[in-house]
Amino acid sequence: MPTAPPHTFPAEGRVRLPYTCLHTMTPFLEEGSITTIASPTGEGKTTFALDLVRYAAAAGHRTLYLHSSQSEDGIRVRLLAAEAEVSNTQIRTNDLTQQDQERLDQARQTIDMWPLHLSHQSTWTLEDIKNEAERNDYELIVVDDTDQVRIPGAPLAERFARLSAGLRDIVAGESTVLVAVAQLDPPTEHTGGFTAAERLRQLGHRYALAQDSELVILTSLDKVVPFRGGSGLRLSMQVAKNRQGATGSVEVQAEMHFCRCVDLTEEETDPDPWPESLSI
Template sequence: MSETPPSTVPSDRRVRLPYRSLRDMVPFLEEGSLTTIAGPTGEGKTTFALDLVRHTAAAGQRTLYLHSSQSEDGIRVRLLAAEAEVSNTQIRTNDLDPQGQQRLDEARQTVETWPLDLRHRSVWTLEGIENDSRRNDYDLIVIDDTDQISLPGVPLSERFSHISAGLREIVAGESSVLVTVTQLDPPNESTGGFSDEEKLRRLGHRYPLAQDSSLVVATGLNASPFRPERGLTLSMHVAKNRHGATGRAEAKAEMHFCRCVDFTDEENSSDPWQQSVLG
């Protein structure tokens, strides 16, 4: 009697990526896996990470977001802006029309029901990350960003291999999915611009983390001169299993909402934020 092949249908605990173009390449993130999101400053890493957090928590999966670059209040405002389709500046200045205020109130009620924990520290340690990750049976753990992990007494030359080994150990044999956000050095006068392929190669001194990741996503924000109707896009160059095939995906960047979304037939429809601004 032949064995029944394993089901290819993801279980409820498997974490799906937020954009349709990415899901076409990577239907879900495996339990116990490590994923790296990399890119220069301002190139959509945290926006992508927060979209993943929203997508996962809204599906009822237990989610932990560990961050250092912004306050907990700042992260919460970005989540609310994305969910309510209002500008985060409008939330901070309380400059919302009645419709926007209603959407914000509904978003607050929705977000409060999510199994989502936000934790902020200016500096993280591997021990602190492990302790926080063990407080609950999380489906998804996001660390934003790995540059703020402190390793006292570890030589700089060994820093990234220690971080990689420590993070692998945290999820080894666990059901959680671990996603890290890491800084990719930007282009400069001596190196010129980077192609998408070069972005992946130039993880450079963070190579141990990329090498140990089952998925690496290099992000970039750009405006296409060939399709100006698309506006700003989040470009994602994906390397699966490091040595596997690579692919490219795109999402529509709605940065005033602090989010990116799938391209759809309705992408040119009226924007509620623009409507409120223009009166």
């Protein structure tokens, strides 16, 4: 089975993306940058975001994860499952072997040592996000469920423009990387009928946040079938560099009930990069 890459980061301290294939395409999340992760419901965006959080915090980067759709307990279970290499279900039902329990105890001690702060509110405002960001000198801030951020007094058409401007203001002049997770649900058509290019254009049309991001990553379940080990699904990541560099796609394996991702081996996939960059 493929293994996750070691938690190594460049000397200059910039946050590195997990997975060898993705890092090769887009080497660093630059200081002061915004990255958008988007997909329809249940297509792996939070899984990828949590893997990035886990990867960065384990390497010593001061990390903040803001979320609303899941409880803080639910997020901790997912992080524990990933670090201990057991499934979320096993933890929740206490269906653990002695070896599983030992790994879980070790994972809990490890996570408690990370410079990671999890913060949950049912509804966030831009002011809430700014206040949380100012509590520490964070190197990575992940804002999940950005489509649920409340913008008081803003018409629907202006919400994401205001959100984009507000998040950009948080990282302006700072050594912080901000990752925004956005839901992309076409209102009338089945998501499976959309090509990657169409999804990106729709994202750019609906969310000013994507247009203002240096990097856009779309996640989707490429093949909803178990791998030969029976423990994971294939997660496709379609990458667009808005400002510079190549656009392309990579694939990783979502393991153990979506609690972590690992690189796919060469014999399992041979991803074809898009022939040209996509402007959104």
